[in-house]
Structure formats: structure tokens, C-alpha cells
Amino acid sequence: MVSQSVLYVAVPISVVVAISLVRKWRSRNWAKCASNTCLRGKTFLITGASSGIGMETAKALVYRKARVILACRDMDKAKEIVADIRKKQPRGGELIPIHLDLSSLDSIEKFVEVIKAGFNKIDVLINNAGVYAPLKQDLKTKDGFEIHFGVNYLGHFHLTNLLLDHLRRATPSRIVIVSSTLHEKGQINFDDLNLKAEIEEAKRGKSSRHNPGYCNSKLMNYYHMKALTERLGGSGIDVNACCPGFCNTGLFRNTIRWYHYILMAPVCLLYMRSAKQGSETVVYCASDYRIEGVTGRFYRDCSEYDSSHTIDKDVEKKLWEVSEELVKARKPIPIV
Numbered sequence: 308m309v310s311q312s313v314l315y316v317a318v319p320i321s322v323v324v325a326i327s328l329v330r331k332w333r334s335r336n337w338a339k340c341a342s343n344t345c346l347r348g349k350t351f352l353i354t355g356a357s358s359g360i361g362m363e364t365a366k367a368l369v370y371r372k373a374r375v376i377l378a379c380r381d382m383d384k385a386k387e388i389v390a391d392i393r394k395k396q397p398r399g400g401e402l403i404p405i406h407l408d409l410s411s412l413d414s415i416e417k418f419v420e421v422i423k424a425g426f427n428k429i430d431v432l433i434n435n436a437g438v439y440a441p442l443k444q445d446l447k448t449k450d451g452f453e454i455h456f457g458v459n460y461l462g463h464f465h466l467t468n469l470l471l472d473h474l475r476r477a478t479p480s481r482i483v484i485v486s487s488t489l490h491e492k493g494q495i496n497f498d499d500l501n502l503k504a505e506i507e508e509a510k511r512g513k514s515s516r517h518n519p520g521y522c523n524s525k526l527m528n529y530y531h532m533k534a535l536t537e538r539l540g541g542s543g544i545d546v547n548a549c550c551p552g553f554c555n556t557g558l559f560r561n562t563i564r565w566y567h568y569i570l571m572a573p574v575c576l577l578y579m580r581s582a583k584q585g586s587e588t589v590v591y592c593a594s595d596y597r598i599e600g601v602t603g604r605f606y607r608d609c610s611e612y613d614s615s616h617t618i619d620k621d622v623e624k625k626l627w628e629v630s631e632e633l634v635k636a637r638k639p640i641p642i643v
């Protein structure tokens with residue numbers, strides 16, 4: 308007879324081994340960026356590089372000897388990360404943390420002034436920063452826009468436009484927009500871009516499986532990529548979007564309670580990638596020489612992803628025009 312104490316040890320060990328094996332088996336489909344080209348002399352700018360996928364992307368690029376500008380809202384965190392990466396990769400490229408708060412149009416403009424004063428070109432812009440917050444919290448940017456709309460989309464829209472001259476000076480250059488396959492669950496409602504109706508419903512207790520604020524902003528990222536591709540055609544600036552996959556990062560910190568960690572543990576262990584695994588497709592879009600000249604695509608797992616969302620050219624055009632108007636007005640205004 309096997310004694311009970313042996314079972315107490317053997318059962319958890321078997322569970323851990325089984326989960327690790329299943330995870331390993333699942334992760335065989337999680338692609339890796341195969342290109343290891345030296346990126347010396349190239350300047351990469353990553354928003355939201357203070358944690359998660361952005362931080363891992365910065366590490367991967369600096370390992371390939373690039374100069375990496377970490378555009379972060381929390382400078383203490385950014386400096387800690389720079390020190391940590393430098394310690395681990397003393398012979399890597401250059402790391403430059405600069406303050407950028409995408410929830411403020413003023414901060415974006417100040418950031419661009421700093422970039423223009425210090426750098427004559429940007430080879431690759433990676434629009435990575437993102438937030439995911441429960442709608443009922445009714446979070447707004449400094450200029451009063453709904454937080455997902457303002458940070459994930461509008462802030463990056465403004466930043467990208469202000470950096471176009473710097474990207475033109477570096478051609479062949481790239482813009483990588485980190486979206487999500489959740490864009491397929493999004494909608495663009497020009498009558499309520501700031502989601503007043505949905506926020507009210509959320510405050511009354513109505514919950515939806517997918518956060519509409521987040522999904523809509525990721526769909527706008529997709530439209531942003533398509534609109535830029537069209538506007539920059541023939542300029543030498545490639546524009547692509549990507550989804551890093553479902554990753555274990557700080558993205559869900561506003562939604563997760565302690566008991567979710569216990570309930571979700573099996574899902575996390577089996578289905579969630581690490582931030583590093585998530586960064587592979589971002590690094591691929593930003594640096595793989597084999598896709599130089601390829602533009603207007605959506606990538607997942609380092610290969611092209613066929614989105615189920617059909618781009619509506621009228622929506623694409625209107626979103627661009629409305630975004631320009633909102634940036635000019637610097638506050639939410641009724642759309643006519």
C-alpha cells in the first residue's frame with residue numbers, strides 16, 4: 308500500500324509535470340522571431356516599454372544592438388528597467404528612457420519636442436502602450452476622452468502624425484501598431500466614441516464578456532494601420548499591426564482580484580504566453596529583414612493573420628478625420 312504521505316507529494320508533482328508538458332505542447336505553435344540581424348545604428352521608439360510586452364521587446368532589440376527609446380509614463384519604473392537590462396546585457400545597444408503620458412495631448416507634444424531636439428531620425432516606431440480597465444470605473448484621459456479610446460488609439464494617432472517626418476528621414480522605416488485579435492469584437496460608433504451609453508450600463512451592473520472600450524480601441528488600431536498604409540504608400544514607411552497573443556502581463560491589473568488568480572490559474576498555465584513569448588511577433592514586425600517593404604498587414608505568431616473584420620473605407624476615412632478634429636479641439640466634441 309502506498310502511504311498517504313507519498314500520495315501528498317506524488318499527486319501535486321504529477322499535476323505540475325502534466326501541466327508543464329501540456330503547456331510545452333501548446334507552446335509549439337507560439338512562433339519565435341527567427342531573425343537575429345544586428346540592428347546597430349537603428350533607432351527604435353517603443354511606447355509603454357516599462358512593463359510586459361513593451362519591456363521584453365526593448366530587451367530583444369537592445370540585445371540585437373539597437374538604440375531603443377523607451378517612451379514611458381513612469382520614469383522611476385523605466386529607469387529601473389534600463390538598469391536591469393544593462394546589468395544583464397552590458398554589451399547590448401543603447402537604452403534611453405523618456406517621459407511620455409499618452410493620456411495627455413500636451414505630454415505627447417512635449418515628448419515629440421524632446422525627440423526632435425535629440426534625434427534626427429526614427430527607424431521604427433512601435434505603438435505598444437495599452438490599458439484595459441473596467442468600463443464602470445469611467446476612467447478618462449487628461450483631456451477627457453474615454454481611457455481606452457484616448458490612450459490606446461487617439462494618443463498614438465497624434466504621436467504617429469507628429470513623428471512622420473522623423474520616420475521619413477530614416478526610410479526604409481516602419482510603424483508597428485500593437486493591436487489584438489480582440490479587434491474582431493470591436494465596433495466603431497461615431498455617435499458615442501467615448502462610450503457614454505455603455506459606461507452608464509456598466510455602472511448599473513450590466514457586464515459584457517469582452518470589454519467594449521478595449522475591443523473598440525483595438526479595432527481603431529487596425530483602422531489606423533490601414534489608413535496610414537494608404538496615406539504613406541510609396542513613402543518607404545511600412546505600416547503593420549499585430550497581436551502578441553494572450554499574455555500574462557500587467558494589462559489586466561485593473562480587473563483582476565486575488566481570487567481570480569486561483570480560479571484562472573489553469574487557464575493561465577495552459578493558455579497564456581509569457582510577456583517574452585508575446586513580444587516575439589512585435590520584434591518580428593519591427594526588425595525582421597524578410598518583411599521589409601511589406602505593408603498593410605496584420606500579424607500573429609510571426610505570420611500573416613487573416614482578420615475576420617472587413618475594412619469599411621468610409622469608416623476608415625471618417626475615423627481619420629474625426630481623430631484630427633478631436634486632437635485639434637483637445638476635448639471630446641460632438642461629431643457631426
Ligand SMILES: NC(=O)c1ccc[n+]([C@@H]2O[C@H](COP(=O)([O-])OP(=O)(O)OC[C@H]3O[C@@H](n4cnc5c(N)ncnc54)[C@H](OP(=O)(O)O)[C@@H]3O)[C@@H](O)[C@H]2O)c1
Pocket residue numbers: 354355356357358359360361378379380381384407408409410411434435436437438458485486487488550551552553554555556557558559582
Ligand atoms: N497581454 C495580452 O494578453 C495582450 C493581448 C493582445 C494585445 N495586447 C496589447 O499589447 C500591448 C502591451 O500590453 P501588455 O500586455 O504588455 O500590458 P502591460 O504590461 O500593462 O503594459 C502596458 C504598457 O503601457 C503603458 N501605458 C499605459 N498607459 C499609458 C499612458 N497613458 N502613457 C504611456 N504609457 C502607458 C504601461 O505603463 P505603466 O507600466 O506605467 O502602467 C505599460 O508599460 C497593449 O497594446 C495591449 O493591448 C496584450
